[in-house]
Amino acid sequence: MNDILHPHTNTTAGKTSGITHASASLSAESRQALRILGNLALKLADGEFPDAGWLDSQIVSVTESVGNYAHTDPHGPxxxxxxxxxxxxxxxxxxxxxxxxxxxxxxxxxxxxxxxxxxxxxxxxxxxxxxxxx
Missing domain, CATH: 1.10.238 (Recoverin; domain 1)
Incomplete structure (x- = not known):
């Protein structure tokens, strides 16, 4: 599953109930980074240790897509x-x-x-x- 799940607050009762998909509120870069972390977690859970080349290529793909924007202005655009x-x-x-x-x-x-x-x-x-x- 590619979506991040979080609790949904019922405003009438004030209690947490159900689960809502929050992927629409995440940037594409954030979703990509979470997918990489998820794939890494699955490999580790299965007893596999991913080779450094695979991990490096995944990290490079995320950092290239984000570019320098995150480092230029903490307030955003x-x-x-x-x-x-x-x-x-x-x-x-x-x-x-x-x-x-x-x-x-x-x-x-x-x-x-x-x-x-x-x-x-x-x-x-x-x-x-x-x-x-x-």
Missing amino acids: YLTVAEAFGRMRIGRSKFYDLLHKRQLKTATIGARRMVPSAEVDRYMASRIAAGDQL
Whole structure:
């Protein structure tokens, strides 16, 4: 079975009951890593010790699919407004001033405004390149 299972909480009774499939909430890379761990666990349970070449190839396939993304930004590709102005080391008012001047691009998801981390990097690099005071 390729799905991860977890308990489902019944909101009316407040008790744990049943099992729900959670694979949709996991990234493809996470599912791939879990499959590799599962295959490794099965081999070990059957008394097999997988050769180092097999294990290395499995680990390389996961790390190549993840790439460097996980190591570049701990907040992921999007920041909250507070994270963005904190990262820029400016105040909230200055941040919104930049938005109104269309110097930063954001996305609104429902009532929440998100800032692409690449957009913060772009703006900061442009200020440095222009020789402006930050």
